[in-house]
Amino acid sequence: MKTNLLCRLMLVLLLIGLAGCVPSLPTEANPAKPSSTLKEPTAITVLYTSDEHGWMEGQKEGQGAANMVGLWHEKEGYPDKGRFLVLSGGDNWTGPAVSTWYQGSSMLEVMGAMGYQASAVGNHEFDFGLDVLKSRVTASPYPFLAANIDYKKTNAYPDDLGIRAFTIIDLQGVKVGILGLSTKATAYTANPAIVSVFNFEDYTAPLTQAAKDARQAGAQVLILVAHLCEQDLISLASTAQELGIVLMGGGHCHLGFSQMIGLTGLVDSAPFLRGYAYAHLLYNPDSGKTQVKDIGLQPNEGGKADAKVAKLVQDWSQKTNVQAGVxxxxxxxxxxxxxxxxxxxxxxxxxxxxxxxxxxxxxxxxxxxxxxxxxxxxxxxxxxxxxxxxxxxxxxxxxxxxxxxxxxxxxxxxxxxxxxxxxxxxxxxxxxxxxxxxxxxxxxxxxxxxxxxxxxxxxxxxxxxxxxxxxxxxxxxxxxxxxxxxxxxxxxxxxxxxxx
Ligand SMILES: [Zn+2]
The missing domain is CATH 3.90.780.10 (5'-Nucleotidase, C-terminal domain)
Structure with a gap:
């Protein structure tokens, strides 16, 4: 079984390596490159989902993770034809047995293979306890972001769990700061025995700080991934615009939407991988400004299954069927x-x-x-x-x-x-x-x-x-x-x- 897992891990790494557009995340050993040398306005495509809840197999035939990637290939040219950001608004796991029986590790592997680059911390990310969350976040191919969580006792940020307020992604010369927020509702929608050690703070101050820190770390474009319902995003939109956040992605309420408020785009997808939201952005290196060209929703229908993701999902499904005899x-x-x-x-x-x-x-x-x-x-x-x-x-x-x-x-x-x-x-x-x-x-x-x-x-x-x-x-x-x-x-x- 160990060899099998190792093979899967290698497959994921290989996939990430092959997908030329998927950047390596900046670490201290691999800092984000100095400021961009781009001359021309540069297009960035954001592919966004939230509340995936472990539905790698899809709730009906043809609506799974592999079909979603197929649609991204077909409709957006993902991953080779452009600069892509694949982002989630959180609640990656807790759902059908194929996700829950493995406490989310199966879904994390599948989302890694799909090319996700960051996720907000959803309330369900806490479902299996802090030790499991820590090991998931530590092993994750993409970072989990939330700027508004701190320990009640010390006011310290939970970076001991690996959660970060923001991350910087170097998208072939454009440095994009991805900021994260968790819903305040986590305090009572997750098991209190697990989350009662935390404050889930009001959004404005932590978001402002995270935006400032990301700018200081070199971010040229700012995007928010938030496990927040539409109404909360609307309330935050004017702050976001002042901070220069060009796109806000939501989650938690299981409702797809896309709308512009001023110059900022607001999106969320349908839940359970039933669809995705997209945003086409244009970054202008002269002015340093980013513009939303187009946002919208796409149902996960008619996508030709991506072979590699399909194989991974099939492996997990088979393993789960064997488990049924336990x-x-x-x-x-x-x-x-x-x-x-x-x-x-x-x-x-x-x-x-x-x-x-x-x-x-x-x-x-x-x-x-x-x-x-x-x-x-x-x-x-x-x-x-x-x-x-x-x-x-x-x-x-x-x-x-x-x-x-x-x-x-x-x-x-x-x-x-x-x-x-x-x-x-x-x-x-x-x-x-x-x-x-x-x-x-x-x-x-x-x-x-x-x-x-x-x-x-x-x-x-x-x-x-x-x-x-x-x-x-x-x-x-x-x-x-x-x-x-x-x-x-x-x-x-x-x-x-x-x-x-
Ligand atoms: Zn939620």
Whole structure:
């Protein structure tokens, strides 16, 4: 296996080497070249995605990482015909098994092979803990950027994790400063046990400092990669323009957009590699100014798969299929499809894995199989929950939650965190009845949130729900593993203790 990994690494390095336009990042041993000798206005093409969430295989056929690179070849002449920047707005991983089971390392390798040169630090970059983040960032073929994170205790910048405020990329004679920002929402959208050591600062001051530092380090063009929603970018746009930032890339809200505010371009792509945003820039070495010629969005459709990236993705997919046989626990008695035990296992594990939530609801139709007695495998959990759903955190008032639970048009869902006592719904966390005006955090799956099985009230009550991007099976898998069950100590009793 080691040799195999080594081969892949060499392949990535070879790819980077072959892609003439992909610059080596400046290090102390390899400083950025002195000021440009370019005479003519110089075109730069930015290819931008965010919230890739590990979807190297694509959510449907022809929408994967390899097809995306194919489109870049076809539409933009990437990588040989011009100067290219391939950038991400963060949340590279946490998604399907092919990414999550390897804690993001598989996606990092694929994005490296695609030629990414920098990424913002998304809230999901913290999902596997700080040690994993550090090893990912250290091994990454591209840097992770965020200027607005510091340790609460010391106010120190987390450069011990390898995160940087900015990087300078020498694009064949044009020095481009890429600045990064993380969303302030990371403080409560990532696991607090992991991120509570950090402040996620307001954006303006850290961005201003990073822009100044990048200029001092020789940047001639400034671009921002930010794990920030459109509204936050719009609020920052006038500051960005004053700082001479020509392009702001967003992330986190899973909405593609492109617009100009003054002279600054704002873009974000569709999530999950469903598409990319592009910006064509023109740098004028005489005036030192950069102009946005054209920005827009391109869906990831019809791209001829790039052979090298396709091979890499295929290798990871095969490895993941082999993993499906991995045993994660042991059951004495079969758990029947849609049984009380199955409901408890799913919603209970969600609340265990996402303790910020008060209540968890999942539609009964999403439970597709039983779990036979004996060894429980990863593939067995996939059979029960075959859809690639993710968890969505919805905020509902007591009245709204009650209306969902008592809607006669719906097949009652599996309910966790809440129980019935007489005519009242009682919250397990507090032991108190639901209050009409209090706001509760409710986990559902994205199928329900999008109105599946007639759960249309959810999005109507909370149109701005938080898409956690967590695969809905992952907490179930993680909980089963954490019980360390075996033939002599089967899982059955532990399921009864799960909060339902
Ligand atoms: Zn995010």
């Amino acid at each position: 045993v994660i626990g042991y059951l004495k008695n079969e758990i029947f499809r849609q049984s009380e035990a199955m409901q408890a296992l799913i919603v209970g594990a969600w609340l265990w894995g996402y303790p910020q939530a008060d209540v968890a609801l999942t539609n009964m139709g999403g439970m597709r199989d039983r779990i036979p007695a004996g060894e429980i495998t990863l593939g067995g959990i996939t059979s029960v929950m075959p859809f690639d759903n993710t968890l969505v955190e919805v905020h509902l008032s007591g009245t709204e939650l009650q209306s969902v639970l008592e809607n006669k048009l719906l097949t009652p869902p599996a309910i966790g965190g809440l129980h019935r006592s007489g005519t009242q719904w009682v919250l397990n966390k507090t032991g108190k009845p639901l209050e009409h005006d209090a706001i509760y955090s409710v986990l559902v799956n994205d199928f329900m949130y999008s109105g599946g099985d007639h759960y249309t009230e959810l999005a109507r009550y909370d149109p701005k729900a938080y898409f956690t991007a967590i695969d809905w099976r992952q907490p179930v898998i993680d909980w089963i593993k954490a019980q360390h069950s075996s033939k002599s100590q089967p899982l059955d009793d532990a399921i009864l203790t799960l909060e339902k």
